[in-house]
Amino acid sequence: MRYSSVIILGLLGLSCASADAAKPIEWAAIKKPLPGSAQAIGTPAAGCLMGAQALEPDGPGWQVLRLERKRNYAHPAMIEYIRWLGNRVQDESLGHMIIGDLSQPRGGPMSFGHGSHQNGLDADILFRLTEQPLTEGERERPDMISVVRGQSVDRSVWSDKLTRLIEIAASSPQVERIFVNPAIKAELCRSVPQSQHAWLRKLRPWWGHDEHFHVRLACPPGSSECVPQSPPPDGDGCGAEVASWLERPTLNIPSDKPNTRNVTLPAQCQSVIKTAGQ
Numbered sequence: 001m002r003y004s005s006v007i008i009l010g011l012l013g014l015s016c017a018s019a020d021a022a023k024p025i026e027w028a029a030i031k032k033p034l035p036g037s038a039q040a041i042g043t044p045a046a047g048c049l050m051g052a053q054a055l056e057p058d059g060p061g062w063q064v065l066r067l068e069r070k071r072n073y074a075h076p077a078m079i080e081y082i083r084w085l086g087n088r089v090q091d092e093s094l095g096h097m098i099i100g101d102l103s104q105p106r107g108g109p110m111s112f113g114h115g116s117h118q119n120g121l122d123a124d125i126l127f128r129l130t131e132q133p134l135t136e137g138e139r140e141r142p143d144m145i146s147v148v149r150g151q152s153v154d155r156s157v158w159s160d161k162l163t164r165l166i167e168i169a170a171s172s173p174q175v176e177r178i179f180v181n182p183a184i185k186a187e188l189c190r191s192v193p194q195s196q197h198a199w200l201r202k203l204r205p206w207w208g209h210d211e212h213f214h215v216r217l218a219c220p221p222g223s224s225e226c227v228p229q230s231p232p233p234d235g236d237g238c239g240a241e242v243a244s245w246l247e248r249p250t251l252n253i254p255s256d257k258p259n260t261r262n263v264t265l266p267a268q269c270q271s272v273i274k275t276a277g278q
Helices: 003-009 024-029 078-091 135-141 160-171 182-191 192-200 240-246 269-276
Strands: 018-021 038-045 046-050 062-064 098-100 122-130 177-180 201-204 212-217 262-267
Touching: 024 240, 024 269, 038 262, 038 269, 046 262, 046 269, 062 078, 078 098, 078 122, 078 212, 122 135, 122 160, 160 177, 160 182, 160 192, 177 192, 182 192, 182 201, 182 240, 192 201, 262 269
Parallel strands: 062 098, 177 201
Antiparallel strands: 018 262, 038 046, 098 122, 122 212, 177 212
16 A cells, blocks of 8 residues: 555554564665564554565466565465465456565565555555556556546556456455546446445545555454454445545545654564564
């Protein structure tokens, strides 16, 4: 999720025992996961990760962007979810998904960009399906294409395939939320038949998310230190709810903005970052 999301996400799940304020540059410098049982710790906006796995650069139905960032790590539950989603995309001949940031090798705050993506349960997937895999140059310097124009989707780039991609992504019971630009939520409220609106409950509007959507998984089994969010509100989130978002001023904070948040992490994250093997 973009850095602008921290206003809300930073308020979630900070009741757990805390360590010293995190230094994003220290977490970003770690090159290897901490071995051991996989544990998502804390919240997406204040947490860390043990036993992370790296998502392969390429797989059936997907490619990962900007590998030099080392943001292609996640809890194994997220890795398996993306593999599952890639297979579904391939089976339906939708093209290749383009995967953006997951988490760092041990999670924690990033030095720029996101305020979340800290405990291995978040993933960004571009609103873009390609017929052919990207070249190495395109992978490292991708075109980030917005599918929103003003308060509506851009009809020149939006497609039924993108609607289907989001629907499949939301269909997994592991998925707790998918963040999209309010204009995209409004479009799906309009275009998806009313009888099929149940999955729209998981789509939560937030500014940004016009080039990608942000998938968040629920706390996985075995992660006792993971702090769950409250379930999304009842209903499909259409009507007055999404209209209220479109009436607000647009927030558009650059995605490469340095992360200067003073985040307090769970106490267990101290051992995660200080254990040798970087």
